Amino acid sequence: MLNGPLLLLGAVFLLSSAALFISRNERRDIILGWLHLKRRRHSGSRTPPLSLSPEKKKSQSISAPDYSTTFPSSRRSILAETELPSTLAEAVTASHSDWTKRMLPMKASYLEATDCTYTPCEFSIAEIKALGDFPDYATLSGVPLPKPYHDFDIKKAFPRPYRPFRWAYHQTMSLTKMEPDWWLELENTYEKRMKQRANLLTERGDAVLQALEGSELACKELMEMALQFLCARYPQYFSLNASKMVFHNDILKTETDLRETPPLHVIFQNIPEDFAIMLRNEKTGYYVFRAGIICSALGWNVGTKIGLHLHEIHAPIPDYKEKMQFSMDRYFAKKPTDKPIQRGSWGLEVDQPLFMPPGDSHENYRGYQMPDLELSRCHLRVDWQTLRRLPLSGAVVFNFKALFTPVKEFRDEPYVPGLILKVLNEGKKELMEYKNAWHTEHVVKPALEAFHAEQVAKGIVKGDWEPQTLDESPWFPRWEAKWHRQQGF
Ligand SMILES: *[C@@H]1O[C@H](CO)[C@@H](O)[C@H](O)[C@H]1NC(C)=O
Numbered sequence: 001m002l003n004g005p006l007l008l009l010g011a012v013f014l015l016s017s018a019a020l021f022i023s024r025n026e027r028r029d030i031i032l033g034w035l036h037l038k039r040r041r042h043s044g045s046r047t048p049p050l051s052l053s054p055e056k057k058k059s060q061s062i063s064a065p066d067y068s069t070t071f072p073s074s075r076r077s078i079l080a081e082t083e084l085p086s087t088l089a090e091a092v093t094a095s096h097s098d099w100t101k102r103m104l105p106m107k108a109s110y111l112e113a114t115d116c117t118y119t120p121c122e123f124s125i126a127e128i129k130a131l132g133d134f135p136d137y138a139t140l141s142g143v144p145l146p147k148p149y150h151d152f153d154i155k156k157a158f159p160r161p162y163r164p165f166r167w168a169y170h171q172t173m174s175l176t177k178m179e180p181d182w183w184l185e186l187e188n189t190y191e192k193r194m195k196q197r198a199n200l201l202t203e204r205g206d207a208v209l210q211a212l213e214g215s216e217l218a219c220k221e222l223m224e225m226a227l228q229f230l231c232a233r234y235p236q237y238f239s240l241n242a243s244k245m246v247f248h249n250d251i252l253k254t255e256t257d258l259r260e261t262p263p264l265h266v267i268f269q270n271i272p273e274d275f276a277i278m279l280r281n282e283k284t285g286y287y288v289f290r291a292g293i294i295c296s297a298l299g300w301n302v303g304t305k306i307g308l309h310l311h312e313i314h315a316p317i318p319d320y321k322e323k324m325q326f327s328m329d330r331y332f333a334k335k336p337t338d339k340p341i342q343r344g345s346w347g348l349e350v351d352q353p354l355f356m357p358p359g360d361s362h363e364n365y366r367g368y369q370m371p372d373l374e375l376s377r378c379h380l381r382v383d384w385q386t387l388r389r390l391p392l393s394g395a396v397v398f399n400f401k402a403l404f405t406p407v408k409e410f411r412d413e414p415y416v417p418g419l420i421l422k423v424l425n426e427g428k429k430e431l432m433e434y435k436n437a438w439h440t441e442h443v444v445k446p447a448l449e450a451f452h453a454e455q456v457a458k459g460i461v462k463g464d465w466e467p468q469t470l471d472e473s474p475w476f477p478r479w480e481a482k483w484h485r486q487q488g489f
Contacts, residue, residue, distance in 0.1 A: 065326065067285025067333040069100065074122035075337055075391055081139055088130045096124070103282040106290070107214040110393075119217070120280045120394035121337065128217065128392050133258075134242055137225045140391040142338030146181040146233040151489045154237065154251050157187040158486050159403045162382045164344030164474040165419045167467050178340035178386050184229055184271055185384070185401065190251060193272035197295045200355060201268065207303035207357065208295050211264050211277075215291035218277050218395035223263035225390070226271055238270075268293055276302075276398040278310070278332065287332045287396060289313060296383075296402040298356040332396055340388030344474050348437040348444060349381045352404045369442045378407040378440045378447075407444055410451055414460050414477045415470055417451035422467035424448075 099118040104110060104125065110117075115126035131140075138145045160182070200208055211219050227247055230238040239248045245258040249270055256266050267275065276292040288309050294301045305313050310328055314320045350373065353362045385400040410416045424437060424445060437444075455461040470476055 065330065067329065068283060070285050070333040071100065071120050071122070072334060072389060072394060073336055075140060075142060076122045076127075078139055078142075079123075079127060082131065082136055084127070084130050088127065096122075099124070104217075105214065106279050106281050106288060107212075109213060110217040119392060120282075121389075121391060123392050131392070133245070134224050134228065134240070135392075137221075137228055137391065141225075141388075142391075143178075143340060143388070144180050146183070146229060148235050149181075149233055150236065152186075152234060152236070153487075153489055154186060154190055154234075155188060156487045156489065158483060159185055159187045159384075159401075160475065161405065161409075161413070161479050161483055162344045162384055162403065162474050163380075163413065163416055163419075163476055163479075164346055164382060165416070165423055166469045166473065167419060167422050168469075176342055178342040178388065181233065182342075183340075183386060183388075183399075184226060184233070184273060186234065186272075187403075190272060194252065194269075196354065197268070197272055200295050204301075204303075204357075207301050208355075209264055209268060209293045210302050210306050211262065211291035212307060215277060215279060215395075218279060218390060218393040218397075219263040219291055221390045221393050221395070222275065222277065222397055223266045226267055230270065264291060264293055273399055273401045276305075278396040278398070280394055281309070285333055286310065286329055290395075296354045296400075298353065299358055301355075301357055304358065335387075335389050335396060337389045337391045340386055342384070342386045344382045344384050346380060346382045348407070348440040349379050349404070350377050350440060352379055352381075354402055366436050366439045369439055373440065373443045375408060375443055375447050376406065378444050379404045380407060380410075407440075407447060410448065411454070412482065413479070414455065415465070415467075416476050417448040417455065418461060418465065419467045419470065421445065421448045421452060 096118075099122055102117050104113050104117045104119055110119075110125050110128065113125045115124060115129070117125045119125075119128070137143075197208075227238070227240055231240050237250045239250075240246075241248070247256040247258060247266065247270070248254075249256070252270075254269065256269055258266060261269070264275075272295075274292070274294045274296055276289055276294065278287040279290040280286075281288050286309050289305055289307065292302050292306070310332060311321065311325045314324070314328075317324075350365045350370070353360075353365075356362050382403045382405070383400045384403060385398065387396065387398050389396050410420065424441060452461070456463050472479065
């Protein structure tokens with residue numbers, strides 16, 4: 001039971017991204033289809049889907065689109081702006097018209113490839129080697145480095161209070177451009193999370209971290225981009241000695257030897273976030289999960305999904321093939337490097353379940369409404385997600401962090417209690433089941449009703465306010481004041 005809905009979380013994320021690139025009608029079909037699939041699943045209804053005619057269904061299942069000659073738009077022309085050896089700079093401007101025929105195979109390491117082999121982003125291995133370690137990824141990717149956050153104090157920092165609640169639910173896609181300053185967001189749980197994750201790796205090994213052959217370039221690239229981000233964003237805590245190839249972490253008081261440590265482990269030892277790296281299959285143009293760190297997913301992990309194509313990852317989801325696969329695969333095939341995206345998905349939880357492999361005992365909490373459940377144990381869990389393409393390898397990286405907020409916090413957040421209530425009360429039943437909210441509702445709903453009534457009584461919210469997605473979404477009015485007050489900076 002758990003697996004399907006939770007996987008859908010990922011699918012919906014991708015679906016919303018895909019929606020940027022499809023027509024309104026297609027989008028409606030997909031949304032209807034998605035609602036339908038949930039409805040059918042739970043009711044056992046025998047009614048055929050409303051949104052797909054038999055002909056359409058037939059044609060979709062027969063012809064999977066061919067993406068073998070579809071490539072993301074290349075940013076290779078930007079090489080002219082970087083410092084390359086002059087001989088190479090000449091080669092760069094020379095003809096390479098048949099580059100698509102010399103594609104680096106998905107399972108091949110760039111370290112063993114010949115110089116005139118190309119990545120899906122049209123960079124040759126010679127160019128990539130000439131760029132060396134820690135090239136200027138901001139220029140290469142078109143995504144600027146973050147601004148330094150000098151006031152930041154890791155001991156006091158709270159994550160921004162993400163409240164990604166929407167009503168009417170399907171009126172808008174909750175997808176926005178990624179904010180370059182906030183790709184990786186540290187906060188006061190940093191040290192605790194790092195310890196939890198280290199224990200998890202010791203206990204679970206391959207289930208939470210793996211890098212398959214062929215992912216060498218993508219892993220190195222992601223690691224270098226992530227360290228560049230940390231050094232630029234939090235210069236008080238992180239520095240890189242590029243000549244010694246040592247990374248300094250002044251929060252943990254550690255040094256990471258970049259020559260000795262595999263790239264995913266460098267990330268793992270410094271960043272408490274999850275990453276899934278998808279590589280392009282050079283024969284089909286479809287994307288495959290080839291490397292990643294997953295320590296905070298509910299119902300799946302690296303071990304259960306590594307090596308699978310996008311559609312195989314989502315195979316347990318009913319109707320995924322008919323309704324979503326097309327848009328999703330096309331979105332991945334074309335996703336531009338300079339247009340990363342972000343979004344939040346949410347659920348309500350008892351305590352703070354962070355990592356829940358299939359069969360975990362925490363699943364039991366979801367099956368019933370604990371009579372003596374206290375409000376203080378009820379939390380909002382937001383998975384704040386980003387999706388971006390790496391400029392050189394062309395890998396697509398899905399990244400997220402899980403953030404917990406006690407439900408009690410909503411009391412002084414204008415409109416938030418009323419808005420969640422609306423979603424809990426009137427959201428599609430199926431959607432709410434997938435949110436796993438039910439097991440907390442008997443405690444959370446009365447609390448939210450009281451908070452909302454109090455906000456109306458105080459004049460913070462007008463009595464006749466119709467709950468709807470807030471202009472400040474995914475935040476709420478005056479959120480920054482509360483956030484700064486909580487942190488003390
Ligand atoms: C890097 O390490 C070398 C050798 O210890 C040292 O001489 C140099 O000053 C260091 N560079 C930075 C930027 O700290």
